Amino acid sequence: xxxxxxxxxxxxxxxxxxxxxxxxxxxxxxxxxxxxxxxxxxxxxxxxxxxxxxxxxxxxxxxxxxxxxxxxxxxxxxxxxxxxxxxxxxxxxxxxxxxxxxxxxxxxxxxxxxxxxxxxxxxxxxxxxxxxxxxxxxxxxxxxxxxxxxxxxxxxxxxxxxxxxxxxxxxxxxxxxxxxxxxxxxxxxxxxxxxxxxxxxxxxxxxxxxxxxxxxxxxxxxxxxxxxxxxxxxxxxxxxxxxxxxxxxxxx
Numbered sequence: 001x002x003x004x005x006x007x008x009x010x011x012x013x014x015x016x017x018x019x020x021x022x023x024x025x026x027x028x029x030x031x032x033x034x035x036x037x038x039x040x041x042x043x044x045x046x047x048x049x050x051x052x053x054x055x056x057x058x059x060x061x062x063x064x065x066x067x068x069x070x071x072x073x074x075x076x077x078x079x080x081x082x083x084x085x086x087x088x089x090x091x092x093x094x095x096x097x098x099x100x101x102x103x104x105x106x107x108x109x110x111x112x113x114x115x116x117x118x119x120x121x122x123x124x125x126x127x128x129x130x131x132x133x134x135x136x137x138x139x140x141x142x143x144x145x146x147x148x149x150x151x152x153x154x155x156x157x158x159x160x161x162x163x164x165x166x167x168x169x170x171x172x173x174x175x176x177x178x179x180x181x182x183x184x185x186x187x188x189x190x191x192x193x194x195x196x197x198x199x200x201x202x203x204x205x206x207x208x209x210x211x212x213x214x215x216x217x218x219x220x221x222x223x224x225x226x227x228x229x230x231x232x233x234x235x236x237x238x239x240x241x242x243x244x245x246x247x248x249x250x251x252x
Contacts, residue, residue, distance in 0.1 A: 035061065065209075155200055155208070171183045211226050
């Protein structure tokens with residue numbers, strides 16, 4: 001088996017939307033004698049989660065949540081519902097087709113985003129009713145826009161074990177007030193770390209997890225969304241990578 005630090009090769013697989021993806025991944029694991037699989041693309045997560053026990057039986061470690069949990073995390077509306085059910089703070093949210101109900105539920109400014117998406121794609125902030133689309137559809141989630149500091153909580157959770165949490169403050173966003181983080185800094189925010197850890201336990205998430213959190217007008221943090229995978233800023237939270245590698249090595 002290759003040592004981690006010697007990994008230099010790349011292999012091209014079909015996209016996760018391709019029916020050949022699962023077979024191609026299984027073939028690659030067999031062919032290359034891979035010891036650790038780290039999925040990083042949102043669309044791949046449900047398929048990898050569905051295969052996780054088969055992958056492990058091949059002698060390849062993969063740290064990922066059960067498939068039903070991955071589906072919840074991939075769907076931002078289902079994430080909000082699941083967290084609310086557990087008493088965990090999220091912005092006021094709406095998903096449906098009634099513009100009247102939306103306006104009665106959420107004050108302006110209103111943030112909208114695709115129910116299933118990644119990388120900040122399609123995120124909009126609507127300052128007044130005229131900026132809302134004429135037709136409201138259930139493929140988008142509408143939420144109260146929280147104006148406070150935004151954080152990226154990076155975690156590693158073992159099944160029925162300890163959770164490591166590292167909080168990064170987003171100091172610059174791609175779209176100014178929304179979007180991907182262009183710059184982050186590591187901060188000690190106990191309240192934010194505890195909120196993220198509560199969400200991980202409530203949804204029974206496993207492995208590396210990336211959670212976006214923002215403070216509202218009242219200063220209280222709320223969860224914007226959950227990615228059931230390593231985050232884009234994990235190199236600034238290397239404790240998560242170290243925990244994953246150490247767990248892998250302890251199981252080898």
